[in-house]
Amino acid sequence: MTDTDVTGAAVDLEVPETVEQARVGFRAWMTEHGAELEQFRRTGGEVAEIFERLRLLQRMLFDAGWIRLGWPTEMGGLGGAPILRSIISEELAAAGYPPPFSFATQEVLGPAVAEFARPELAAHVLPRLLSGQETWCQGFSEPGAGSDLASLRLKAVAVEGGWRVSGEKIWTSWAQLADRCVLLARTGAVDSGHRGISAFLLDMDTPGITVSLLRSMNGDDEFCSLFFDNVFIPEDRLLGEPDGGWAVTMHVLAGERGAAAWQRQIWLRSRLDDLAATGGVDDEVLGESYELLMALRVLSRRTVRALSAGDPVGSTTSLDKLAMSTAEKFLFDAALSGAADEVVLGSTETGSDGAWRNDYLYSRASSIYGGAAEIQRNIIAERLLGLPR
Ligand SMILES: Cc1cc2nc3c(=O)[nH]c(=O)nc-3n(C[C@H](O)[C@H](O)[C@H](O)COP(=O)(O)OP(=O)(O)OC[C@H]3O[C@@H](n4cnc5c(N)ncnc54)[C@H](O)[C@@H]3O)c2cc1C
Structure with a gap:
């Protein structure tokens, strides 16, 4: 092409x-x-x-x-x-x-x-x-730097014409299929926290990158570990300012917690319709699931509108992310209660190809990726409600 x-x-x-x-x-x-x-x-x-x-x-x-x-x-x-x-x-x-x-x-x-x-x-x-x-992947998390992302250690050293990167990333979704990676690396001192991080757009076919698959519990090879051995990144691949990667990080997380929640609620709504059609789940449970999805829809619609208008969304995307994982887990818990054979055995009797089982297992991850639910609660408590740390 x-x-x-x-x-x-x-x-x-x-x-x-x-x-x-x-x-x-x-x-x-x-x-x-x-x-x-x-x-x-x-x-x-x-x-x-x-x-x-x-x-x-x-x-x-x-x-x-x-x-x-x-x-x-x-x-x-x-x-x-x-x-x-x-x-x-x-x-x-x-x-x-x-x-x-x-x-x-x-x-x-x-x-x-x-x-x-x-x-x-x-x-x-x-x-x-x-x-x-x-396709692109997101190289943020490291062993020891997930919730506490600002403590990441993958090191980028400035050299002639760019940087040399060494270290490790983990839980990088679909890195084995990715052409590029939005990568966070430490360009400041070890203890520089979020002020010493830079962001890059790295080509995944650069020499020195090893991608190692990690199988998740639904059987997919979604995750990868990435190992970087003196990988060269040209200077024009820097995103934002040197040591200014935290601003890029916040931008990405607003998308991951906000706009992505909008897309997820659309898919969850279609799965709720599928679940209702099985006839195995109480109306009351279906109703509660619908309420949770509508709450998510209203919250994420507000975020999508704000992002579109260029208005700051700040910490409110934590509300969306928490509402999303709550609604997603509730929906697939309901599937477990009402269509247990499908979920537990991955039965294909209704031609679902084990989709309920897969979606149930994946729903457990919804309160982890994009920042765990506890972290979202901390952000809501401290930054939106003004509660003490
Ligand atoms: C499906 C999936 C896809 C992912 N894809 C990517 C990806 O593409 N790229 C990427 O970079 N990362 C990805 N991740 C990683 C994800 O961002 C991290 O798993 C997440 O940020 C949590 O970090 P951790 O796994 O290191 O857990 P930890 O940070 O070790 O947390 C472990 C537990 O301790 C709790 N905890 C930690 N700190 C606190 C605190 N201060 N207060 C209260 N509780 C706390 C957490 O809530 C959690 O329950 C993915 C994860 C999943 C599940």
């Missing part, structure tokens, strides 16, 4: 002025392309297969212009308000299609790279992310 394939393609799509117009237009497009889209309705299969299938869906949405809405034109987007991006996953889910694999990455890492990368770098890499030509 050439550069012009992803950056310069002209599309027929006129940028909608309102969310409602975008919704109506996208629905009409899906109806018109129903026959081509049918192949994407299928779920299940090996990770690599799902990944490839959804990459094609993403490319189709990119070529038609839909996932270029709300991104700056100089980065491969079509312009318009960022909130236009929020309806695509929602309408895909409502029509029964899964969201493309890297939608969450787009909302978590994309905005930070758009904000902090040099303009030439953003113009080069963003279209590749949006079109599905590339």
